[in-house]
Amino acid sequence: MHAHDFEGALLNLREAELDYAKAEQQSDQATVSHGFRMIQVKAQGQTNLSIAVALFQLGDKKQAISAVETSITQLNRVQSDHEIELGIQYDATRSLQEAQAFLQRLKSQ
Numbered sequence: 001m002h003a004h005d006f007e008g009a010l011l012n013l014r015e016a017e018l019d020y021a022k023a024e025q026q027s028d029q030a031t032v033s034h035g036f037r038m039i040q041v042k043a044q045g046q047t048n049l050s051i052a053v054a055l056f057q058l059g060d061k062k063q064a065i066s067a068v069e070t071s072i073t074q075l076n077r078v079q080s081d082h083e084i085e086l087g088i089q090y091d092a093t094r095s096l097q098e099a100q101a102f103l104q105r106l107k108s109q
Contacts, residue, residue, distance in 0.1 A: 004057075006054045006057040006058050007058065009050075009054050010051065010054040010055065010058065013047055013050050013051045013054060014051065016047050017044060017047045017048060017051060020040055020041075020043055020044035020047060021044065023040050024037065024040050024041065024044070034083060034084070035083075035084045035085060035088065038077075038078050038081055038084045038088060039088060041074050041077055041078050042074070042075065042078045042088060042091060042092045042095070044074055045070075045071045045072075045073075045074030045075040045077075045078065045092070045095060045096075045099070046071070046075075046095050048067050048068070048070045048071035048074065049067075049068060049071040049075075049095060049098065049099045049102065051067045051071075052064045052065075052067035052068035052071060052099075052102065052106075053102070055067055056106065061106060061109070064106055065103065065106050065107070068099050068102055068103045068106065069103065071095075071099045072096065072099045072100060072103065075092050075093075075095050075096040075099060076096060078092035079092040079093045079096050
């Protein structure tokens with residue numbers, strides 16, 4: 001996205017999001033720690049926020065809103081999980097605040 005190639009970035013981000021979704025499904029079946037699963041959910045939420053930014057830059061405000069709302073749901077899940085390390089919660093909180101601010105900006109335009 002730094003090179004303003006939002007279409008290319010969007011393709012890569014969507015692939016990453018799918019990888020996180022697959023990993024979460026597989027980790028539910030495997031012996032993966034709860035903390036590791038929450039790190040994956042956090043990364044997926046952060047990826048969805050980046051997807052929202054790319055969609056907005058490409059002029060698709062409706063899809064951007066949908067992506068950021070998904071991001072907020074995922075980040076809320078991590079931020080409110082008191083069984084994980086505080087650093088993970090804090091990072092999710094920071095990203096959650098960014099996502100909420102971006103959503104507010106999208107809806108005000």
